[in-house]
Amino acid sequence: MTTTTDIEFMIGRIATGDRQAFLSLYDATSAKLFGVCLRVLDDRADAEDVLQEVFVKVWRNAGHYTANGLSPMTWLITVARNSAIDRKRARKAPAYDIDTVSGLADGAPGPEMAAIAASEAARIGACLAELEAARAGAVRGAYLDGMSYAELAHRHDVPLNTMRTWLRRSLQKLRECLSR
Structure with missing residues (x-):
């Protein structure tokens, strides 16, 4: 079982570019983070894509994580949840050109x-x-x-x-x- 201290240590090592720590963090947290993404998106393929984006963000931003007494899982879950919400919002906002929009009735x-x-x-x-x-x-x-x-x-x-x-x-x- 991976502890909070283990996860904080892995994030710290990832900040220095430690690929093995990154793999260990992925193994320890990916199932939980995938569940968060899947719950928000309700689409397995999108959740898998977002999970990949989450770990890219973790790799890039591990140096910004600070152990402030909160669980490092809270930080990871927040990154996953926000990324999934961003994807969901992007799905809902199709791009329309001005000719298409001008023919629509006012929805107010x-x-x-x-x-x-x-x-x-x-x-x-x-x-x-x-x-x-x-x-x-x-x-x-x-x-x-x-x-x-x-x-x-x-x-x-x-x-x-x-x-x-x-x-x-x-x-x-x-x-x-x-x-x-």
Whole structure:
């Protein structure tokens, strides 16, 4: 089993150009990082491509990693997650030429739909205000900012399972509030 210290040591050696340390880091972390990429992209081929990009970034940026008390896996997972999100965003943004775009209808909601959306947003905001501040912040972080459970647990300084419970119970309370 590879420890946090082992991974930090490997990253340090990679910063000096140690290819064997790079191979060891790949062996120790690639399965986990591939899982992160696959979860974000939901496409095996894209996840494999992004994983390769992640390790290229690790090779190039290992010298920028600093052991600051956080897990080196957090750094690696962040690199993988951000790379996968970048790939997903790039997939969603096809390039259109001006002739194609000029023929498209305006996708913005009309006045009636905008009023309904504003009303719903106000209802959700009122229901969020009924939650304890930390729990409301966790819900916003998870569902509006796209933060992971682990990131939220770290931000609120609670165990991961506690964060899952917070979110599950908060969503139940929101559901009850919105059904009134």
